[in-house]
Amino acid sequence: MQPTSPVVDTPLPLAVLFQSADLVAINKPHGLLVHRSPIASDASEFAVQILRDQLGQRVYPVHRLDRKTGGVLLFALHEAMNSAMQKQFADGLVAKTYLAIVRGYTPDEQTIDYPLRRDDGVVQDAVTVLKTLQRTEIPLAFGKHATSRYSLVELTPSTGRMHQLRKHMAHILHPIIGDRPHGCNKQNKLFLDQFSMNTMLLHANHLAFTHPQTGDHISINAPLQAEFKRMMQTLFSNAHIGFV
Template structure:
């Protein structure tokens, strides 16, 4: 230990930085340690590094800073869960656009992350792999190279093992679990809907499981078998239990002051290394509070 706002560890053998940090901080989970490293809070021999595989030698000092990092000040509404030379996995807050729109160009996850990677090298870029709606919070993947983006998108169905969302929906869902299948189309007003005719549109499959409920709201865990535009929002409206705060898709109440949808976790195969990765985020407490038994 040194200053109160930092911790110093000493390497005792040759190994890579990430496993050393995980072993040195047993009270913190693997994803938390990755985030600390990604945010630039780790220094080896006095030099900041974000590389998981940075080699350590016996006797080398590793310092973890607990003060608010420069990167955190850049990223407003975005937290980095994982970073390597190919990918950025982040948690996005509700209210933040994934990418630019006609009305908003600068305050987006894409713009802030681009600024973040260019602090290291002005030529660095990021690429959108998939999106979350502005009012949906949770985990997102961005690529740092075109190869990583194209490989992941081309093999999305095989590469992504699981995408789990949690939704606060209106009403008391009767069936504790089920599967919703439909064919999605987009109207002239840009609203997605389920076609009444089989095979007419893009097939969409959503599995749901009831977590808890009261007379007004139900909390559901949702697993996507397909990843169509607004799929969950359409399927919850089809179920007769629209997502709280989703006026566009039938909701009449907004108890959270936001859309009641959170991308809780994603499990996928790294497009370059082939490593199996899984990242999970905490469901907002208000989701549980609104659906708990009184």
């Protein structure tokens, strides 16, 4: 039976990827909420509180990652930097790339320009650039097919809408493995049954921006975490060492 909530698959304390006098970035585990939320009453641990206790000071998340998404998560260490970095995110000045394992063979490259509707009904422009890094076909029967096909893709959003990457991949019929509710429940069950895998295979692997005060170019990369790495090694026998 499928668990009702994701399991944090990276041990604590949180892995710090970058730290300066006013910023810190962590490799957020899959399954860890950024902060307390009324829609996730089952959670007892949150990145904000864990990092605060780990560093011994207040921290401010300047952007968000979905609970089930792992990877680079940036925090400010004081209010002025929090405001400055939130403005950079809002103005589209922060470069973000993600890795995902999705169903089927994706095109070599594709720009997904598909507006998304918010919960309040407002429709917003949303654009994601997809690049296929690897494809695989494994001897695992699924439905009427004797084999199963998957792709490792790099996703670069130029807008930052809620669940944008998840919705965009579902829209082009290549849902992210482990995604609920936007993904394919039959594929998710297949991965749970065959591989005991219940993580959403979406990873925020790169973040780049200009430091608001010093003008320095900051580039942060997050290594893949345990379950994503295991699925890479399981599905892609020729996985590039740079990803794992």
